[in-house]
Amino acid sequence: MADGTSPRGELACPAVALFVLSDLHLDEEGQARLFRDDRQGAKLASLCERVVRDDAEVVLLGDVFDLTAMNPPARGLDRFFAELGVAAEPKPARGVRRLLEAVRESNPRAISALSHLSRRLPVTLVPGNHDHHLGGPGGKEALAAIGLGAVRIEPLVVREIAGRRVVLRHGHELDAGNARPGGPGEVLTASLHQGAIPFLRQHGGRRHVRIDPDRLVALRPEEFAVPVLERWLAPDTFRAFFRAFLRLLSANGGLPRPAAWFAPFLSSERMRRRIQDQDQLWYRTARTAFRALRGRGPLAEPRPDVLVMGHTHVLDWAPQDGEVPSEKLYVNLGTWTDRAADANSAPDTTLPLLEVWEEDGRLRARLSDLDDDGGEMQRFEALGTFSR
Structure with a gap:
């Protein structure tokens, strides 16, 4: 390819080292935030300075930008506000360039650091379900408009390190609600950010x-x-909100057509059962990853020795046996957002970073937390093989 990549995302000159981040969810100043430039942005800027010194490649493994949260759902938001007495007007929909410009305005430190880094070293972005727009028409040009024109866009990344194949995917293709643009997951995201949050405010x-x-x-x-809203709202208010x-x-289209007819009669208990099923996504993703490491299942090609994914927002580290014990590795990089699991407990502020490099004929990997009280969490090594 003209930009030095192969169709499956391999650089012509293999990287000596990889720094991998996933699910940063850079967003805009508004009624609710997932990424804050004074915290996550500052840590990202410090990391970019380090990476330049180490002469490595950076992979941004999907959902770098929270674009699906920044546009309103296409239909029904005005009725939702009217039913609940919310004095608000739906925001106009914006194209990908305007969305990214809003992200830059709200996160100048993070975008400036990535822009500077991408002009010095290879930076590859894998679109996720929240920023799938970047893989479509105008995505490359929109990145260029905010100083990220040097960033490569690839559907997945494949690198050979110490003769072993490292495959990096976002992983939303394993989540039925988020596998395609405009699906139920995207509708839920837009409806929460553009509907539920203004109502709650x-x-x-x-x-x-509180x-x-x-x-x-x-x-x-x-x-x-x-x-969570059922805990925060009075019963009558919650019922009105839930129906709307x-x-x-x-x-x-966020509910299947048959369910849409019965939407006013669906119970929050039924929604809780759906939550229990969706909460196992991280486990189902890991099982699929383990099969891929054995050369089976939907992610078997290209067959990985190390498989790195994101999307689930749950950190996972799982060495697997290959021809010798613990020779293969699956990693899920969780998220840089302050992940919450309930209505009250302290959020998880982990800022995960994966490093993969070759040293002394071995592939080595390290998982670290860049938060102030973080540090190294996991380490892996496997003997290199150069028979491929």
Whole structure:
């Protein structure tokens, strides 16, 4: 290819070292934030300075930008606001360039650091479900408009390190609700950010309950927002919200057609059962990854020795046996957002970083937390093989 990559995403000159980040969710200043330039942005800038000194390649493994949260759902938001008495107007939809410009305005430190880095070293971005726009028409040009024109865009990344194949995917293709643009997951994201959050900001919580809209958008799976709101709102208010929210999802294809007819009658208990199923996504993703390491299943090609994924927002580190024990490795890089699991407990502020490099004829990998109280979490090595 003209830019020095192969169709499956391999650099013509193999990287000596990889620094891998996933699920940063850079967003814009608004009613709820997932990425804050004064915290995550500062850590990202420090990392970029280090990477330049180490002469490595950086892979941004999907959902670098939270673009699907920044546009309103296409239909029904005005009715949602009217039903709940929210004094707000739906925002106009924006194209990918305007969305990225808004991200840059809200995160100058992070975008400046990535821009400087991408002009000095290889930076590859794999589009995820929240920033799938970057893999489509105008994506490359939109990145260039915010100083990221040197960033490569690839559907997956494959590198050979110490003769072993390292495969990096975002992983949303394993999640039915997020496998395609405009699917139920994207509808839920837009409806939460552009509908539920403005409602919550205006209405507030019930008596004796302190609420935090930022926590609502940091919940994973996002369906967790429903039982959290059930705790925050008075019963009558929650029932009115729940009915209006289901109608909003239905209007935008966020519920299957049969379910859409019965949306007003669906119970929050049924939603909780859906949450329990979706909360196992990280486990199902890992099982598929293990099969891929054995050369089986939907991710078997190209067959990995090390498989790195994101999307689930759950950190995972799982060495697997190959021809010799613990020769292969699956890693899920979680997220840089302040992940919340419930309505009250402290959020997880881990900032995961994966490094993969060759040393003394071995492939080595290290998982670290860049948060102030973090440090090295896991380490792996496997004897190199150069028979391929």
